Amino acid sequence: MFQIGICDDEAGSRALLAGYARTLIQHQGLNFRLQEYASAEALLSAQDKPEILLLDVQMGGMDGVMAAKTLREQGCGSIIILVTNYIQYAIDGYEFNAFHFLKKPVEYERFCRVVGQAMRLVYRNAHATLAVKCEEGLRQLTVRTISYCETDRGGVLLHLPGETVRCRRGIAQLEQQLQTALAADSNCMPGWKHSLHTSINWRIYTIVFRINKTALSQYRITEHGIL
DSSP states (O other): OEEEEEEOSOHHHHHHHHHHHHHHHHHHTOOEEEEEESSHHHHHHOSSOOSEEEEESSOSSSOHHHHHHHHHHTTOOOEEEEEESOGGGGGGGGGTTOOEEEESSOOHHHHHHHHHHHHHHHHHHHTOEEEEEETTEEEEEEGGGOOEEEEETTEEEEEETTEEEEESSOHHHHHHHHHHHHTGGGSSSTTOOEEEOSEEEOSSSOOOEEEOGGGGGGSOEETTEEO
16 A cells, blocks of 8 residues: 655644545545654654655744755655745755645645646556666566666666666666656656766655756746746
């Protein structure tokens, strides 16, 4: 079972988002459960992190931006959706690969579009496989089991629990495969340019991308995304 987390220090906001999520889960018939966090500290101290995280930006104590950065530093690959009163805060999401954002007060229709897309991505990526040529021949690897990868003498080392697999493909070829397997182009805020690191962390489902910061000024932040 997959998990949707809601982190907000306002009980009313948590209740609203939780109600939206329950309705969406019931309507879609998907295998998700809810987990609520009253603070960023409670979220960070939780042993199991949710696959999808609705994270309020403005909170007492640690704010949502700092919490998201800390999660990434810990290797957490949750799909993060920022929830904020001010869309200007959405630009902070490039630092930790936020999937999208919701502007308060959150409307149910937009909630369904954004969270529904994230839920479909979780289901797709949970079963994504990668065919790699290695010394033993062709192998099918489940992407979610790959801890990280790195370039090595013209190939790529894929680090899995208990073993390391050397792929004969280059990093560029691997990127093309992953974009197909993980729908990578949809796994960031709309319009944000990104490229693949030569060292990637797939601890849950998401790929860690490097955002082209110089391109940010070319886009206009709106309620519907970064254009």
